[in-house]
Amino acid sequence: MKIVEGVEWAAHACAVLAGLGPGASLNAAALADFHRLPTAYMAKHLQALVRAGVLAASRGSGGGYRLARPPREISLWDIQAAIEGPEPSFRCQNIRRQGPCARFTSAEVPCDVACAFLAADAAYRAQLKTVSLADIARQVGAKYGCEGRARFADWARRQGTA
Amino acid sequence: MKIVEGVEWAAHACAVLAGLGPGASLNAAALADFHRLPTAYMAKHLQALVRAGVLAASRGSGGGYRLARPPREISLWDIQAAIEGPEPSFRCQNIRRQGPCARFTSAEVPCDVACAFLAADAAYRAQLKTVSLADIARQVGAKYGCEGRARFADWARRQGTA
DNA sequence: TCCATTGCGGACAAGTTGTGTCCGCTTAAA
């Protein structure tokens, strides 16, 4: 059970947008460069975030990505689901329906093993949903301190005119 | 974030052993055959369960696998960890330590994004740990009914003498 | 002692998935 690395990229990219304030927008090159990540692949993830309704994109000159909703209404689960898909981690293959005792298992009643794993999955998602981009942006901002925030704003300003 | 299929195999195989009662033992071929799974690959998973201390093996003629502890003391997390390893699903690559604002992040203080994902991971594991093999065996046994349990015992008896 | 049975571990092959690049297309502003 491993999370794809793109989820980390996406979370940090969204956190950058959240830290910039309402309506702020950056293009893929800027969002990739902030963490020194390959632009083309970051762009793929950003497009996935758009398809999932987490980000909104505007095309053409001066275009870029912005949050589709207020940071408070975007959870880390929204971001993970955008990148990896919302399917549960456990995929029941119904192996219990094979073998000498198969006929004592029902197709309707779900498998007990699957139920337990799906419950754990639900606990995972519930926990992730309690953390919003607003929380992350606040925590990161606090760690940056005054100088960090100034530097961050400075970098963002340069991106608009680059 | 996908669980490898072997976890399902391992969980059901352990459930079979738990359903057989204390001290019961089956070889890899029998455990694979019960769910019509490839013996060689099932054997690999059983060996992993032994390495993790979930099962105990005895070699040679008449050998096989048995639970290393009472079913009540084996959780589904023990089984998943045996097959996939106990590492958390989120692996922080510390991408925040790169780029224009990298120097405002500390190497000691953990990343906020990583903390949130690790907390979700902990919730997942905590939930899985609440389900023991004894729970699973009881639920499966109840669904089998009288006839199913008799058939199951019958099959198990034949495995010993095959 | 010899042999059949069984688990153990490594090597290997094939298929799937994740990572990353590139290119042509569309959109929009200057």
Place this chain on the structure above:
DNA sequence: TTTAAGCGGACACAACTTGTCCGCAATGGA
């Protein structure tokens, strides 16, 4: 019209999962 930007598909490479096979070691019975 040009330029900047997102969109999506094709492609290549790497890593991991799935699955098989083999020789070896251990155990019990003839």
